[in-house]
Amino acid sequence: MNSGGMNSRIGYIAFNTFREAVRDRVLYNLIAFALLLSGAAILVGEISIDIERLVVVNLGLTAVSLFGVVIAIFIGIGLVSKEIDKRTLYTVLSRPVRRWEFVVGKFFGLTGTLVVNTFLMAIGVFLALLYVAHKFEKMDVWVLVALYFIVLQFLIVCALALFFSSFSTPLMSAVFSFALFVIGSLAEDLRGFARITHGVGGWVATAIAYLVPNFSALNVISQVAHGDPVPGRLILYNTVYALLYSAMAISGAVLIFQRRNLK
Amino acid sequence: MAAIEILDLEKCYLVGFWRKRRKLALRPLRLTIEEGEVFGFLGPNGAGKTTTLKLLMGLVFPTAGSARILGMDMDDPRVKSQIGFLPEQPYFYDHLSARELLNYFGQLSGVPAKGRSARVEQMLARVGLSDSAGMQLRKFSKGMLQRVGLAQAILHDPKLVFLDEPMSGLDPMGRREVRDLIQQLRHEGKTVFFSTHILSDAEALCDRVGIIHQGELRGVGAIAELTSERQGKIEIIFHAQKVPAGLTSLGAEARVSGDMVNAVLPEGQQDAALEVLRRDGLKLISLTPVRSSLEEYYIQKLRPTDVQREVRQEDDRKGVGV
Ligand SMILES: Nc1ncnc2c1ncn2[C@@H]1O[C@H](COP(=O)(O)OP(=O)(O)OP(=O)(O)O)[C@@H](O)[C@H]1O
Numbered sequence: 001m002n003s004g005g006m007n008s009r010i011g012y013i014a015f016n017t018f019r020e021a022v023r024d025r026v027l028y029n030l031i032a033f034a035l036l037l038s039g040a041a042i043l044v045g046e047i048s049i050d051i052e053r054l055v056v057v058n059l060g061l062t063a064v065s066l067f068g069v070v071i072a073i074f075i076g077i078g079l080v081s082k083e084i085d086k087r088t089l090y091t092v093l094s095r096p097v098r099r100w101e102f103v104v105g106k107f108f109g110l111t112g113t114l115v116v117n118t119f120l121m122a123i124g125v126f127l128a129l130l131y132v133a134h135k136f137e138k139m140d141v142w143v144l145v146a147l148y149f150i151v152l153q154f155l156i157v158c159a160l161a162l163f164f165s166s167f168s169t170p171l172m173s174a175v176f177s178f179a180l181f182v183i184g185s186l187a188e189d190l191r192g193f194a195r196i197t198h199g200v201g202g203w204v205a206t207a208i209a210y211l212v213p214n215f216s217a218l219n220v221i222s223q224v225a226h227g228d229p230v231p232g233r234l235i236l237y238n239t240v241y242a243l244l245y246s247a248m249a250i251s252g253a254v255l256i257f258q259r260r261n262l263k
Numbered sequence: 264m265a266a267i268e269i270l271d272l273e274k275c276y277l278v279g280f281w282r283k284r285r286k287l288a289l290r291p292l293r294l295t296i297e298e299g300e301v302f303g304f305l306g307p308n309g310a311g312k313t314t315t316l317k318l319l320m321g322l323v324f325p326t327a328g329s330a331r332i333l334g335m336d337m338d339d340p341r342v343k344s345q346i347g348f349l350p351e352q353p354y355f356y357d358h359l360s361a362r363e364l365l366n367y368f369g370q371l372s373g374v375p376a377k378g379r380s381a382r383v384e385q386m387l388a389r390v391g392l393s394d395s396a397g398m399q400l401r402k403f404s405k406g407m408l409q410r411v412g413l414a415q416a417i418l419h420d421p422k423l424v425f426l427d428e429p430m431s432g433l434d435p436m437g438r439r440e441v442r443d444l445i446q447q448l449r450h451e452g453k454t455v456f457f458s459t460h461i462l463s464d465a466e467a468l469c470d471r472v473g474i475i476h477q478g479e480l481r482g483v484g485a486i487a488e489l490t491s492e493r494q495g496k497i498e499i500i501f502h503a504q505k506v507p508a509g510l511t512s513l514g515a516e517a518r519v520s521g522d523m524v525n526a527v528l529p530e531g532q533q534d535a536a537l538e539v540l541r542r543d544g545l546k547l548i549s550l551t552p553v554r555s556s557l558e559e560y561y562i563q564k565l566r567p568t569d570v571q572r573e574v575r576q577e578d579d580r581k582g583v584g585v
Pocket residue numbers: 263276277278286287288306307308309310311312313314315351
């Protein structure tokens with residue numbers, strides 16, 4: 001078995017995961033998104049001229065992020081555990097598929113689905129921008145960067161959902177993943193709080209602040225809504241951070257799954 | 264070379280929520296299956312058949328022991344491209360059609376892209392699913408899923424096939440087809456290891472059978488030897504208080520139970536035996552060819568011997584809280 005064969009198996013598994021998500025009508029969330037965004041764009045176009053862009057970018061990107069996080073968590077927790085429960089895994093693992101290849105393939109399948117979903121939503125956001133501002137501006141490039149960061153968030157959320165579901169129930173995994181998303185979105189505040197706290201509390205706060213995924217650094221929505229640029233250093237830092245963080249969570253999931261007796 | 268060499272595989276589950284108890288699903292199992300052999304794995308519900316197959320497939324991990332498959336260690340990844348597996352009550356991705364599923368599994372098994380779809384169509388035809396090949400699997404009946412399961416097990420032309428209750432859920436025609444399929448695999452020189460409850464299937468198909476009960480291999484026998492022993496005998500049952508002398512002289516093995524006598528004797532003595540009954544005025548209840556010798560063997564092997572019973576009690580005592 002050469003490495004080409006290995007990579008192609010991961011690709012096949014990823015594609016099958018994507019196909020399953022599409023056939024399970026996951027992309028239907030786009031309809032709700034489109035309705036929300038066009039409603040907001042029309043409404044805001046009626047009432048004001050100055051804050052139109054601000055509202056559309058803020059609301060649009062926040063919706064992209066929340067819709068995606070919900071999808072990432074709800075599919076992520078079932079990626080592997082559902083296949084164990086339904087025993088669809090039996091006939092996959094009795095083929096030349098390593099368990100880690102299966103986990104990584106499933107992960108890529110879900111993140112691929114989210115990339116496609118985000119891409120389609122991004123088109124919606126830019127159409128809404130065009131509708132309210134009648135033209136594109138140079139600062140709209142930063143909206144693309146914000147969208148890229150949102151995709152990085154999805155990588156981490158998917159990896160965490162997969163990690164939690166490798167040892168706990170679907171419900172608990174969803175709760176853990178969502179809690180980490182909320183806490184991680186406040187990571188910068190936590191870090192600030194940790195700096196001014198002393199003693200044991202300070203240690204604990206510091207540990208938590210640096211262990212939870214730093215979603216706040218990945219959230220530049222209000223910044224780009226105001227048209228402020230995103231420093232190149234942050235783009236690089238965030239990319240490396242998100243890749244490392246999700247790789248660690250996936251490795252954890254693989255380590256647990258590799259030892260697991262299927263029911 | 265042996266196709267399967269099981270070296271004291273053992274599986275112990277921890278059951279119970281609070282006070283965990285050890286449950287031995289499979290006692291150390293030692294068994295060798297030769298290449299080209301069709302081997303039947305028989306045993307009652309909960310005997311450990313599925314557990315054995317899941318251990319060999321690497322779906323669960325043994326608490327002790329190991330196995331070699333086709334000369335390789337059982338967790339050598341190369342093994343998997345040469346074996347096929349049909350799980351018990353198989354279930355598949357229900358968003359796919361049968362054709363898409365087989366195509367996907369063909370990809371995972373490394374079936375070359377060239378000729379893959381032809382192979383898929385061939386397998387669909389072989390299990391009689393050509394007409395429903397495009398339908399989503401969520402709409403398949405249990406027996407249809409079983410057929411898909413058979414198709415995916417032989418899709419990549421494996422040397423060795425593991426089938427967990429291949430006939431279950433099938434209609435009479437389906438059973439017949441699976442029997443033919445296993446025969447065909449034998450002619451192609453494949454090794455087949457299958458579990459079943461249906462003794463007549465095992466008798467018709469297997470070179471050898473193994474009998475497992477309560478996680479313990481009770482016996483392994485060649486079908487040819489088992490059947491030669493008791494072929495050509497009949498069993499007659501009739502009302503009587505004691506065995507008539509005339510019957511014993513015909514070479515009957517007879518025993519009395521209640522007011523009935525049960526006698527087994529060579530087929531050729533049938534008329535003479537009936538003549539004895541008529542002369543003594545005894546009422547015949549039934550006359551049947553002797554039931555399959557495999558059935559006899561099976562039932563005999565399920566009876567616990569005293570030694571085995573003792574061992575079991577000792578094991579249960581050892582099942583301590585964890
Ligand atoms: N995950 C598990 N946890 C605890 N015990 C288990 C588990 N899986 C199987 N067992 C036990 O192991 C024993 C053997 O089960 P197994 O499924 O191998 O039986 P089987 O021979 O396949 O039976 P059947 O003919 O009903 O399919 C049973 O007593 C069962 O209760």
